[in-house]
Amino acid sequence: xxxxxLGKIIxxxxxxxxxxxxxxxxxxxxxxxxxxxxxxxxxxxxxxIPSWNLRITADDDHPLAVALCxxxxxxxxxxxxxxxxxxxxxxxxxxxxxxxxxxxxISRALIDFRDRKIAAAGGSxxxxxxxxxxxxxxxxxxxxxGKASGVDVALASNGGIGVFRKAxxxxxxxxxLRVLIGPSGAxxxxxxxxxxxxxxxxxxxxxxxxxxxxxxxxxxxxxxxGGDHVGLGTSMDRAxxxxxxxxxxxxxxxxxxxAARRAGAYGAKLTGAGGGxxxxxxxxxxxxxDVLAAWRAAKVDGFVAKVGG
Numbered sequence: 001x002x003x004x005x006l007g008k009i010i011x012x013x014x015x016x017x018x019x020x021x022x023x024x025x026x027x028x029x030x031x032x033x034x035x036x037x038x039x040x041x042x043x044x045x046x047x048x049i050p051s052w053n054l055r056i057t058a059d060d061d062h063p064l065a066v067a068l069c070x071x072x073x074x075x076x077x078x079x080x081x082x083x084x085x086x087x088x089x090x091x092x093x094x095x096x097x098x099x100x101x102x103x104x105x106i107s108r109a110l111i112d113f114r115d116r117k118i119a120a121a122g123g124s125x126x127x128x129x130x131x132x133x134x135x136x137x138x139x140x141x142x143x144x145x146g147k148a149s150g151v152d153v154a155l156a157s158n159g160g161i162g163v164f165r166k167a168x169x170x171x172x173x174x175x176x177l178r179v180l181i182g183p184s185g186a187x188x189x190x191x192x193x194x195x196x197x198x199x200x201x202x203x204x205x206x207x208x209x210x211x212x213x214x215x216x217x218x219x220x221x222x223x224x225x226g227g228d229h230v231g232l233g234t235s236m237d238r239a240x241x242x243x244x245x246x247x248x249x250x251x252x253x254x255x256x257x258x259a260a261r262r263a264g265a266y267g268a269k270l271t272g273a274g275g276g277x278x279x280x281x282x283x284x285x286x287x288x289x290d291v292l293a294a295w296r297a298a299k300v301d302g303f304v305a306k307v308g309g
Contacts, residue, residue, distance in 0.1 A: 003112065005104030006031035007090040008097035008155040009179060009271045009280050012239050013217040015197045015246065017151060017164060019205035021214030024221050025151050026161035026307035030089035031101035036109045039081040045072065049086035064102065067140035071107050074139040077114050084109055094183040095272025099144050100152030103137035133157050161308035163221055175224050175308045180281040180288060182295045182302035184252055188276030193248045200246045209242050233267025233282055240269035248274030259298060263290040
C-alpha cells in the first residue's frame with residue numbers, strides 16, 4: 001500500500017498569506033508517493049526516494065531527516081525499523097510544495113504502520129483523521145520553513161483548489177485550470193525569502209504591498225470563477241511585480257515571466273517563496289506550446305498541469 005501527498009502552486013497571495021491575507025492556491029495532479037517496507041535486519045527508520053537522489057536515515061544530519069523525526073515524534077511512534085520507499089513526480093526545492101507533499105505522504109505511511117501494529121497486538125485503532133495527518137506534517141514544515149502559512153500542507157493533504165487564510169484554513173472553490181509550470185532550476189530557501197519579506201515590510205501586516213497582494217487574490221479568484229482568464233493573468237502579472245518589489249524575484253524569474261508573456265500567455269509570475277524555484281503561467285490552449293518552447297530556449301523544461309476539478 002502506498003500513500004501520497006500532492007504538490008501545489010500558489011496562483012496569488014504568497015508571502016501576504018503569512019500575514020493573514022488570502023491566497024489562491026491549488027494542488028497539482030502530481031506529488032510524492034511512499035510505501036513502507038521493513039528495513040533489512042531491523043535497521044533504522046529511513047527514507048529512499050531515488051528520483052530525488054535521497055537516501056537518509058532518521059539519524060542523519062539532513063533537513064529531511066530532521067523532518068522525518070519531527071513527524072515520528074508528533075505521532076509518538078519512536079524510530080521503527082521501516083524504510084519508506086518513495087517516488088517523486090515534482091522536483092525538490094522548486095516552490096511546488098515538495099516538502100509538504102513529502103511530509104503528508106510520510107505522515108500517512110507512519111500512521112498506517114502505527115495502526116496496523118496496534119491491530120496486530122489485539123488493540124483497536126481509531127481511523128486516522130485528516131487533522132492528525134496535517135498536524136504531523138505541519139510539525140515537519142515548521143522545522144523546514146520556519147514561519148510557514150500552512151497552505152502547502154492543506155493542499156498536499158486535501159487536493160483541489162481554494163482560497164486559504166491562516167485563520168480559517170482552506171475554503172475549496174469549484175474551478176478548473178490548466179497551468180504551465182517552469183522549474184527554473186535555481187535553488188532557494190523558503191525561510192530566507194520569508195525573512196526577506198519580513199524585513200522589507202518591517203513585519204507590518206498593513207504594508208500596502210501585502211494588502212494589494214491580498215486584494216489581487218480576491219480579484220483573481222473572482223476572475224477564475226467567472227472564466228475570465230485574461231483578468232486572472234492580469235492579476236498574476238501585477239502580483240509578480242509586487243513580489244519583485246519585496247525582493248523575492250530574480251532576473252531569471254523575471255526573464256522567464258517576460259518570455260511567457262511574449263509567447264502569448266495571459267499572465268505569469270513566480271510561485272511560492274521566490275528567490276529561485278518555479279514560475280507559472282496561464283495561456284490560451286493554442287499558445288501553450290509556444291510558452292513551453294520559449295522556456296526551453298532559456299534551458300527550462302516546463303510542463304502543463306491540471307488543477308482544481
